[in-house]
Amino acid sequence: MLFLDKFLQGLKPQFDDDVVDRLNYYYTPMLLVIFALTLSAKQYVGQPIQCWIPAQFTGAWEQYSENYCFVQNTYFLPLTHYIPNDIQEREDREIGYYQWVPFVLGLQGILFYLPSLIWRILNWQSGVAVKGIVQMCQDVGNMNVEKRKSSVEVVAIHLRDSLRTQQQLLKRNIFGTLLRRGSFLNVLYILVKFIYLAQVLTQFVILNRFLGTSYTLWGFDILRDLAYGREWQESGHFPRVTMCDFEVRVLGNKHRHTVQCVLMINMFNEKVYLFIWWWLLIVAVATLGSLIYWIVMSFSNAQHESFVSQYLRVYNLLSDDKYGALGKFVDQFLRMDGVFLLRLIASNAGDLITTDIVYQLWQMFLQDEAAKAQTLPLPNAPASQLEEVDGLNNDKQRLT
Structure with missing residues (x-):
């Protein structure tokens, strides 16, 4: 049972970002892979195409013509149109996406994962x-209540040491010349959000180019066609019945045959791609909203202090005379990356653990400030400075 628990824990995905990022790099690729495998099974196990052939064709000829027409592109003509005599005009009407659908879906899934890979590779450069x-x-x-208290303290110490290590690394790291101290993770995360947004917009371009559609807003236009009763026979999108030309040699002479085929796979392709288009739209809107949210939350000092103070109020650690210390705690002790990490912890581990960690970090901050302040005042120091030292010492004694 212990081995099984460890195995299942290894299969459980580990996240270090927000739910919108997971929507991009985890759930969407998983969905695309499921569609790719389903359509592959239909193509290579079932019968994706069936052709109507002349009576003189044998069974072997029928199998050959269907295999050839599936591998070779077919072309669409409305049933009311005559077949053009010009071979080039027939080739201009060819559709060839249906053979490549599983592979393109797999490629799209890989593209969705790339921004996450960039985030995981580069955030190590921060030292955190x-x-x-x-x-x-x-x-x-x-964990249970008894173990959680000591474990939270360990996590808080690790977080504090990581932020201190980050300050030293950024002095020697090439990224230290590009970013302000304490904002490396924030800026990197916002950049990755931009890449997520650009990537999902690129997916719309890939979809339109791959399907060869003349529609710009493909999903809206397809639904409009369905609402007004404009079926594939008129629009030409995902046609079920197509034409196929092939040549065979008989006694050294080439004979050209034209057969009519049913692309049953296109019935599934239409539903799959209609769902994918609307899914991409949802992902794009969510990614844009998430990008705006993180920009506001990351570069607003007021939002930083408001976020941290809500956890300190749980233990009644804030009063009117402590708001100056709160600003110093946020700006100098945690800095932008510390607040960013707390937001990730709250998003992934919950507010209860975040509250305990903020409490431990606040305790460490007061202890550090009290230790620093003891060496600062001189015998003729102003009364306000002496009062600040006394206040910090009182806080230290109360916390310990």
């Missing part, structure tokens, strides 16, 4: 093991 910290917080949340 983002995924490890978030995972530690998730593990703490699953």
Whole structure:
């Protein structure tokens, strides 16, 4: 049973970002892979195409013509149109996407995962093991009450040490010249959000180019066609009946045959791609909203202090005279990346664990400030400075 539990824990995905990112790199690729495997089974196991052939064709000829027409592109003509005599005009009407649908869906899934790969590779340059910290917080949340207190303290110490290590690394790291100290993870995360948004917009272009449609807003236009009763026979999108030309040699002479085929696979392709288009639209809107949210949350000091203060109020650690210390705690102790990590912890591990971690970090901050303040005042120091030292010492004694 222990081995089974470890195995199942290994299969469980580990996240170090928000739910919109998972929608891009986890759920969407999974959905695309499921569609790709389903359509592959229909293509290579079932009968994706069936052709109506002349009576003189034998069974072997029928099998040959269907295999050839599936491999070779077919072309669409409305049933009321005559077959053009010009071979080039027939070739201009060819549709050839149906053979490549599973492979293109797999490629789209890979493209969705690439921004996440960039995030995981580059966030290590900050000196903070983002995924490890978030995972530690998730593990703490699953512990009983007795173990959780000591584990939260370990996580808080690890988080504090990681932020301190980050300050040293950014002085020697090439990214330190590009980003302000303490904002590396924030800027990188916003950049990855931009890549997610650009990537999902690129998916619309890939879809339109691949399907060869003249519609710009393909999903809206297809639904409009369905609403007004404009079927595939008129629009030409995902046609079920197509024409196929092939040549055979008989006694050294080439004979050209034209057969009519039913593309049954297109009935599934239409539903799949209609769902994918609307899914991409939902992902694009969610990604844009998430990008705007993180920009506002990441570069607003007021939002930083408001976010941290809501957890400190749980233990009644804030009063009117402590808001100056709160600003120093956020700006100098946590900095932008510290607040960013707390937001990720809250998103993935919950508010309970985040509250305990913020409490531990606040305690460490007050202890550090009290230790610093003891060496600062001189005998002729102003009364306000002496009062600040006394206040910090009182906080330290109360917390310990």
